[in-house]
Amino acid sequence: MLALTELLKDWPCLVKGGSVRVEVKGITERSDEVQPGYMFVAREGKKSDGLGFIDEAIERGAVCIVTDRMTDLKQKDQVAYVFVADCLQFLSHACARFEGNPSEDLTVIAVTGTNGKTTVTHFIDQLLRSMGVKSAVIGTLGLVIDGINHNLPLPAMTTLPPVYLHRTLRYCRDLGITHIVMEASSLGLSQLRLDHCKIDLGLFLNLGNDHYAEHGSRLKYKKAKERLAHLASEVIVNGDDDFCASIIRKTDKPVMSFGQNLENDYTIELLKSDQSLTEMIVQHEGFSTFFELPVSGVHNALNAVAAISALEHLGFGLQEISKHIKVLKLPEGRLQEIRGANGVHVYIDYAHTPDALQAVLKSLALICRGRILTVFGCGGDRDPGKRPEMGEIAAFYSSIVWITSDNPRSEDPQSIIHDILSGIGEDTTRYLIEPDREKAIKQALSEARRGDFVLIAGKGHEKTQTFAKETIHFSDYEIAAKCFEEMDEEKTVSE
Ligand SMILES: CC(=O)N[C@H]1[C@@H](OP(=O)(O)OP(=O)(O)OC[C@H]2O[C@@H](n3ccc(=O)[nH]c3=O)[C@H](O)[C@@H]2O)O[C@H](CO)[C@@H](O)[C@@H]1O[C@H](C)C(=O)N[C@@H](C)C(=O)N[C@H](CCC(=O)O)C(=O)O
Numbered sequence: 450m451l452a453l454t455e456l457l458k459d460w461p462c463l464v465k466g467g468s469v470r471v472e473v474k475g476i477t478e479r480s481d482e483v484q485p486g487y488m489f490v491a492r493e494g495k496k497s498d499g500l501g502f503i504d505e506a507i508e509r510g511a512v513c514i515v516t517d518r519m520t521d522l523k524q525k526d527q528v529a530y531v532f533v534a535d536c537l538q539f540l541s542h543a544c545a546r547f548e549g550n551p552s553e554d555l556t557v558i559a560v561t562g563t564n565g566k567t568t569v570t571h572f573i574d575q576l577l578r579s580m581g582v583k584s585a586v587i588g589t590l591g592l593v594i595d596g597i598n599h600n601l602p603l604p605a606m607t608t609l610p611p612v613y614l615h616r617t618l619r620y621c622r623d624l625g626i627t628h629i630v631m632e633a634s635s636l637g638l639s640q641l642r643l644d645h646c647k648i649d650l651g652l653f654l655n656l657g658n659d660h661y662a663e664h665g666s667r668l669k670y671k672k673a674k675e676r677l678a679h680l681a682s683e684v685i686v687n688g689d690d691d692f693c694a695s696i697i698r699k700t701d702k703p704v705m706s707f708g709q710n711l712e713n714d715y716t717i718e719l720l721k722s723d724q725s726l727t728e729m730i731v732q733h734e735g736f737s738t739f740f741e742l743p744v745s746g747v748h749n750a751l752n753a754v755a756a757i758s759a760l761e762h763l764g765f766g767l768q769e770i771s772k773h774i775k776v777l778k779l780p781e782g783r784l785q786e787i788r789g790a791n792g793v794h795v796y797i798d799y800a801h802t803p804d805a806l807q808a809v810l811k812s813l814a815l816i817c818r819g820r821i822l823t824v825f826g827c828g829g830d831r832d833p834g835k836r837p838e839m840g841e842i843a844a845f846y847s848s849i850v851w852i853t854s855d856n857p858r859s860e861d862p863q864s865i866i867h868d869i870l871s872g873i874g875e876d877t878t879r880y881l882i883e884p885d886r887e888k889a890i891k892q893a894l895s896e897a898r899r900g901d902f903v904l905i906a907g908k909g910h911e912k913t914q915t916f917a918k919e920t921i922h923f924s925d926y927e928i929a930a931k932c933f934e935e936m937d938e939e940k941t942v943s944e
């Protein structure tokens with residue numbers, strides 16, 4: 450609880466009606482979350498406008514309404530109306546102050562990039578914990594403390610809106626956690642969800658094709674990501690990625706780089722990568738340190754070096770980090786292997802962008818001696834531009850591709866498939882269209898022979914499939930595992 454005067458102190462605004470001495474019991478931008486004594490921030494969104502929910506908020510007991518538009522509101526007695534320049538900016542500020550600015554008591558590391566945020570945040574957290582630091586992750590997999598998902602009532606978002614973010618940070622701080630590693634999505638950055646959260650270190654991984662449509666253009670997507678350099682005190686970038694490298698030239702913050710190119714501050718030399726292990730050397734300030742990573746994939750070696758650079762920068766020695774590197778474990782649904790019957794290898798992977806699909810297929814192609822069979826689809830209500838690109842990449846690396854559904858949301862699954870097909874064009878790769886994802890997975894698994902790799906891409910850890918009219922329980926892992934069980938049973942019966 451905090452007096453309205455405290456929330457408004459030093460913040461340019463105009464207050465009409467009510468009393469600034471009123472105690473605010475909570476802050477929300479959602480009318481259905483308002484409780485007696487709450488502040489309701491009525492902002493304009495893409496789908497609706499908070500102004501239209503003011504009456505509902507007051508009926509539910511709001512004592513203060515905040516807006517950034519000088520519209521003629523039918524004011525009610527006892528309610529304070531606050532006019533600010535920008536609701537999103539104010540929301541970030543007010544939520545941080547309401548919770549007592551918990552980020553100031555924590556070391557906060559924020560990771561942005563089109564691909565690899567979840568993996569890198571979890572790698573950093575795993576290493577920190579192994580070295581005795583109390584840390585937690587906030588991102589796509591929720592709030593994870595000690596490797597376990599904490600079931601706080603949080604929205605399923607990669608970057609939490611400020612109402613939930615600062616509450617979660619305070620919860621962590623009160624548990625004695627000192628380090629927070631979090632994902633900074635482009636949408637989170639552009640919606641100012643991280644403004645007024647103190648960020649000690651910002652990490653830039655890469656920039657690829659995703660969310661252009663939601664942002665309006667590639668430039669706007671890029672600009673959103675660039676905000677992290679503005680928010681963080683220090684920055685580490687992937688120097689091999691053109692966009693990330695451009696941050697080095699643009700920011701006035703202390704900046705370091707990692708990557709395979711020798712001019713980076715942390716360079717990696719890959720020695721070997723197989724199905725379960727990657728060996729590499731990290732060079733920094735003239736010293737070479739050997740790392741044996743218990744994970745596969747060139748992209749994951751890059752993710753590991755991003756995590757290692759961040760930790761070195763925070764004061765941990767490379768030698769010490771190398772002793773703990775065996776704790777690294779890919780998060781659920783990232784190159785997650787199900788070893789099937791008959792020497793078939795099945796991988797569940799969250800690749801849902803062109804670069805991610807390319808990275809995972811390239812890594813598998815390096816170690817697969819049989820055929821690669823790929824099952825994938827593209828999300829509905831998401832950038833259609835990535836669909837043909839993903840079609841082309843899947844066809845390039847695979848012997849057979851099953852084009853299926855991946856959360857069609859409000860769109861017609863067939864029309865998404867049609868977009869994907871336009872990228873396959875003249876490619877001679879065999880492809881099959883099966884909108885029912887369960888059937889597509891089953892077909893691919895029954896086609897697979899000894900030595901083949903089956904990649905089931907796009908949904909990773911997800912446990913649901915969303916259609917226009919319903920969301921159903923759906924897990925790629927469960928379906929593949931069940932399918933193998935049934936195959937085993939059939940084999941036993943026929944023997
Ligand atoms: C594109 C996007 O980010 N949308 C988020 C945004 O929606 P919006 O600005 O369009 O808001 P709106 O729905 O038009 O509503 C306007 C205002 O009216 C309020 N309202 C609305 C209805 C009502 O009954 N009462 C009410 O008060 C809303 O709370 C809001 O304050 O603000 C809403 C309220 O906080 C979010 O729920 C919504 O996230 C939706 C669920 C979403 O799917 N977001 C995804 C795309 C997202 O943010 N993803 C990124 C990760 C992306 C990645 O890494 O790939 C993430 O960080 O999670």
Ligand SMILES: Nc1ncnc2c1ncn2[C@@H]1O[C@H](COP(=O)(O)OP(=O)(O)OP(=O)(O)O)[C@@H](O)[C@H]1O
Pocket residue numbers: 562563564565566567568569589607632634654655748749751752782783784798799800801804805806808809909
């Ligand atoms: N450094 C990387 N470069 C390219 N692709 C990667 C990289 N790291 C992971 N990937 C691919 O991206 C997929 C998603 O990885 P991860 O969940 O770590 O990314 P993310 O940025 O958190 O994604 P999202 O924000 O959409 O949840 C992985 O399953 C893998 O296919």
Ligand SMILES: N[C@H](CCC[C@H](N)C(=O)O)C(=O)O
Pocket residue numbers: 607801827828829831855856907908911
């Ligand atoms: N954070 C991403 C996840 C996409 C996952 C994929 N399975 C899909 O539904 O498109 C998004 O919301 O665009």
